[in-house]
Amino acid sequence: MEGTGEKQGHGAGDEQHYRASIEQYGSGLRRSDAGKDQQEQVPGVQLMEPVPPEKQLRVTFNAISIFAPTLGLGGKGGSRGLFAGLASRRSGDVPAKKPAFRQVLFDITGSCQPGEVLALLGPSGGGKTSLLSHIGGRTQRAMRKQGEVLFDGQQLTKAAKRHVGFVMQDDLLYASLTVWETLYYAALLRLPRTMTAQQKRERVAKVITALGLDKCKDTIIGDFFRRGISGGERKRVSVGHELLINPSVLLLDEPTSGLDSTTAMHLVHSLRQLASGGRVVITTIHQPSSRLYQLLDKLLLLSEGHAMYYGRADKAADWFYQLGYSMPFGINTADFILDLASADVSTKKLSGDECRRHLIACSEKFLAANPDGMQGGDDLHEAQFGSQLWTAAVSRKDLGSAREPLPEDQHQLSEASSSGVDPDDIEAALPKTAPATFGSNGDKGSYRWGATYNQQVHILFARAVKTRRFETLSKQDFCQYITIGVLAGLFWLQKGQTANIVNAKNTIGILFFELLFTSLRQMLGSIFTFPAEYKMMLKERASGMYRLSAFYLARTASDLPMTCAVPSIFVIIIYFMAGLRLSAAAFFRELGRVTLSMMLVGGFYVNDIPAWIGWLKYLSFIYFGYVATLKIEFGGRTFYDCGGLNLSNPESRPSQCHPVDLQAALKLPANPNTWHWDVLALIGWLILVRVLVYVALRRKTARL
Known part of the structure; x- marks a missing residue:
């Protein structure tokens, strides 16, 4: 089998030795059974109480496509700027009435079970945050969307969204509040009004202990002008803000960005432990270390809005190996697959972009018949991909000599759709009948807001006075x-x-x-x-x-x-x-x-x-x-x-x-x-x- 060029160093090597090294590298990665997770805890971090079985949720997203409006004033390409639009008006041209759209996600499908950690991995601009925001019901209004996100078969409503934890990439916290004050005011507002003030304080104390924040609970958050807690502690406070409600689903947008490898490792270890309590944890990760990668259950690798890989995280290296891309010895799996998704890996006869499109085509072909993704066990074979894709994966000599793009019916990159899409066409493609909605009825006797209106005003007033004291x-x-x-x-x-x-x-x-x-x-x-x-x-x-x-x-x-x-x-x-x-x-x-x-x-x-x-x-x-x-x-x-x-x-x-x-x-x-x-x-x-x-x-x- 052909090697992957100078960038891949050692080449394929002995197949048996390579497979053994992959198995050794990925040992212990599979931890989807939350009840049997016996991994070692991070020092100072304790497990939260598990989510009751009746409140555990399975998150699925089917055929998700997202279209972002372009900045141009007219034309399908959307590349015309403000001055071009003004010039067209002076010259008598009539600009397009409808804005142009650029597709940023292409038919992404996947799921995450209670007890699993699903990582969305990919280079910048790959669509990770767009997908995560859509799963959490936080897509911007200007976006056009296709597909559906279901929580145990039901759509997410406003009421149910309040029980889904969402940790943003930027730690939006009041700099002048202490860790305890930050979580305590959040608890007063978010926890059910049936809980007493003492019970809410106990809940805050439990979250602080669970995340190892006891030593800094009386320290202000701080900012550029006032020294406060560390970056890792800030991120854990953001996670704790969402853990107060004991969510069944926890979504995080690049929680390890800006952290050193050890701090990032401890944070993801905490997320792994939280997932073991019956929670769904879906997170975007920018560039995980090898130790951090081992804590992931499932992986969705995105490249320019397409799914390049989906399945068990410990099977990713084997997947790319069987498609003709062997990982060099001593290289971090995450770094290698990110290079593939970024089109930075080429062969002697194929450019990096051609390699990327070939892998996307293989992934989309495989996922169309296997929506659960790569689970391992049996080897990949020609019937799963078709003769053209499989021949390219085995030898790639024919494609490499011609240096031509793959056929449109194979890679289906939809270049035309990325230049401009009619919003009416998008809306027409949406399902006509809406499925049942998660949280539409709610529990009898429950309230939409954790605190009454008067309590909200009182709590927010007290917090506003404290946040502005400095x-x-x-x-x-x-x-x-x-x-x-x-x-x-x-x-x-x-x-x-x-x-x-x-x-x-x-x-x-x-x-x-x-x-x-x-x-x-x-x-x-x-x-x-x-x-x-x-x-x-x-x-x-x-x-x-x-x-x-x-x-x-x-x-x-x-x-x-x-x-x-x-x-x-x-x-x-x-x-x-x-x-x-x-x-x-x-x-x-x-x-x-x-x-x-x-x-x-x-x-x-x-x-x-x-x-x-x-x-x-x-x-x-x-x-x-x-x-x-x-x-x-x-x-x-x-x-x-x-x-x-x-x-x-x-x-x-x-x-x-x-x-x-x-x-x-x-x-x-x-x-x-x-x-x-x-x-x-x-x-x-x-x-x-x-x-x-x-x-x-x-x-x-x-x-x-």
């Missing part, structure tokens, strides 16, 4: 606000105490500076914190932890004490150092105004704006805050013009100073003696903006 109550914030407040107070020292027009102008300056600084400071903080909180909300909503309205209400309620705590010190310093109106009512009105104002654009720097565009000021938050500030400080007071002189006690010098209309003299945007309608406008804007944000979040999370 951002809003940090030493840096205290120092910044106090330093700037003292400096501003010195610049405008007691300018507000004299009722002449010169100091009135100075007072307007400090009022606007106070408004500008606090609004801008809070706005920038929101810009940096919103993306992270939005991702966290999407993750938790997908797990069914709480209602969106409860989250938004708790987050809004936590804004007031957390946002106003430190800025209030800034306002107090400026207010008394600048000598603003010494009245309790005026002080508290000014403090309340600061909490309502936000920064957009205002009418402070430009006077006499034309009427045809002047109405735009009513769309500005800061305009109403500015007007409210002027009324608080100047309302009901008399100011004097002393001919440009900054005289103290101007009211006692009638010969030099005379009363003036402050609005006319300083061209203020409003009369400071009128009713405080601007405060109502601020409240209205506050409510309107938050309602609009809630509606936008509701639309974005409609499918969660």
Whole structure:
């Protein structure tokens, strides 16, 4: 049999010796019987309680095809960019009405039994995450899908999805919470409301002990700026977040990425132990080590969306050997098959891509008749593949000399389908009758949410206050606000105490500076914190932890004490150092105004704006805050013009100073003696903006 070229080193070697080495390498890999798994535990890690037999599930996915929209504006290829689309409009071309789609998964079929660990392996872009997301019911709305995913023969519903653990590749955790706090708040929201608080605490303690997190349970998660737990511990906390509900199915997206080999080995060993308790564990793995590979029960190798191998993990090397690709001595099996899937293995007469397409064709032909994949036992033979594929596997001399692609009816790569697909054609291919849905009826007396609505608001409010303690109550914030407040107070020292027009102008300056600084400071903080909180909300909503309205209400309620705590010190310093109106009512009105104002654009720097565009000021938050500030400080007071002189006690010098209309003299945007309608406008804007944000979040999370 022909060797596999220079890249494969030793060649095929003696067949008997090679088969013996494969058996030795794969010894102990088969552990599908959960009840008989007697493997050694990781130090410090204990087994969780098993899943009851009546709650164990078999996960199957049949003929899964996924189509992703392309970025082009027109044409089947979808390769035209934005400017190409604009150019076509100028030239009179009519762009396509329907978006083009690119197929990313091609008829993938497989299953995973309770007690098994199924690994999705393949190079980047092979479709691992797309398949895992589809199995977990988290495919993006823009995707088009074919095929079905069944849990014991039933489709997954929203209610049932809350009992399926899904660990994302990115560890989305609140950096300022400790390990215990992270899991405890999750337990309060996710565990059944019939459990007492003490039982939930015991559940958290059990998960922490099971994952070996006792030593770091009181350590914050941490991030780039604050040191916390290690990367391996972060990943185990993410797993523990899902283990709280004791899921029957646990899905993980590249849980070993970024971890060293030993830490990754311990994590997968923990997953192996969790599977032995009657759970289905399906995980994507980027590049497993040889020891880690031995812990896998089943393997699905993906290459550009196609299944290159599916079956027992310990039989993969034998599969490729019988198809003409012998693994070099001393090479990790995972590395070798990843090279095959990446088209990095070639022969003297076949390119790497031709080898890859030949193996895909063999796999698809075999799986069409053997949906359970490669199980071992009997040798492969010609009847399973057809004469062409089998001849190519045995010798490949005929194909190698011609250097031509395999026939279309053999490899079925569907190149045309990857360039553009009509969404109507995809939807027409979907099954017309939906099978029964897993979790559609639910247990009698069960609840959709683990906590009641009021409990959700209370728990989320308490968590929001704790998660923002480092951002809003940090030493840096205290120092910044106090330093700037003292400096501003010195610049405008007691300018507000004299009722002449010169100091009135100075007072307007400090009022606007106070408004500008606090609004801008809070706005920038929101810009940096919103993306992270939005991702966290999407993750938790997908797990069914709480209602969106409860989250938004708790987050809004936590804004007031957390946002106003430190800025209030800034306002107090400026207010008394600048000598603003010494009245309790005026002080508290000014403090309340600061909490309502936000920064957009205002009418402070430009006077006499034309009427045809002047109405735009009513769309500005800061305009109403500015007007409210002027009324608080100047309302009901008399100011004097002393001919440009900054005289103290101007009211006692009638010969030099005379009363003036402050609005006319300083061209203020409003009369400071009128009713405080601007405060109502601020409240209205506050409510309107938050309602609009809630509606936008509701639309974005409609499918969660």
